Amino acid sequence: MYDKNLQLAIIFMCTNTISNMDKKAHEESYYIKGLLENDRKICQEIYDKYYAKIQSMVISNSGSKEAAKDVFQDALIIIYKKGLKPEFILTCPFYNFLYPISKHIWLKKLNKKSRSEVTIEDDGGFIDEANIEDVIHETERHALYREKFALLGDKCRALMSLVFEKKKMREIAEILEYNNEKTTKQQHYKCKQRLIKLVREDSRFNEITD
């Protein structure tokens, strides 16, 4: 297994939570907005500027072009999900955020395959101070939620999936044939309560909660 602490130590402080909102948003925050709004021009710019660099990092560390595409996409999804939180502020250049996340994703994949510790040389010249710990913890938390979600009954999962898709309770009641909106809400409450209980009961949850 690779040394996670070492990984944590070489990545940068690029995000800030609501507690230090006095920090100024970086001028490249528009990339995050572009991803959130699915702005094709900005997506193209992100691709043109950074894809080759991420691909190079993956390929020079035993990866394929296909793997590079997945890493790039997964890293952008993490950034997108981070950007959905209103308190999120990008405080460093976009690449300083994208690169360590991509590297973390690729290292995880490499270490799954390899029994020995794998390290990746850093892309010199752009690294400031490291801290992507919250992103790594967030990824682990999300995996934990999905793991617990899979333990729910089929009907609960169907109900919660429709709620996550932002379907109205009335519509869900029709699809899942509940008597009315109120019953659907009650069932959803029970399902969510169960999910949260499962999450909280897992010892990993406290370790990866900020």
Added chain:
Amino acid sequence: MKEELKYELIESYLNGDLKGEALSDFERELQTDSGLKAEVELHRDIEIAMINKKDIPFIQTMNDIHQKAATTTSQQEVTKMPGTGKIAKRPILRYIAIAAVAAALLLAIFGRQFLMQDISPMQLSENTIGTTLTLSTARSDDGATVDQLLKEGYDKLDKGQYAEALALLEQVKTDTPDADAALGTGYANLYLAQYDKAVSIFQNISNNKPGVKDIADWYLAHTYLRQGKKEDCKILLQEIISSKTVTPKRENQARELLDAIR
């Protein structure tokens, strides 16, 4: 605050449905109540975690951009490649290339079937049916007879004691408005190889309980598979895949089974 009401408020807040005074009150409480703040963050974190890749709009855009870039690069590589067209000019090499492509195609089409030839429908079903059926909602522990029998019945299913499970679930199958009891009896019959009974139960659920249609269809497909009715099984799997309410996990299971049968 009662927990159910708290959940409802949190969801309204996260969906942007809280307005005016209700919103101000909630936000004031968030400032002072760290427990509530943590709860809101957990709910939002879960919502974000559950967003499916296929529902993220920029993914398709990025894929298009990547596809376009990859096509352009490969065209440039072909143009630059010295000796392009050599294969076409040398008949033997051309035949070898055609034969290789044909072999790859045949392997892709029939390879899986060759590999699957030794697996019986029963084995295939056992390998793909997934984890034991579970209750769709938590049942109370307050000793209510129906809930208690349901829980005991499902517990027996989990332990593989299908006859005992069937006896328990049969007692409550007309007393529950949801389909848990019926699904359980169908499942027990499936494992007891009483396929005609299982088919009748699952078909009945599928026709009358849209909320659990995908689940009933999944087990009905497995019943057909075990009966050797592959075509019926395939039709149902297609229905599951194209269902609007199917969970991603069930959809994948159905795809994989369909692929294995083909």
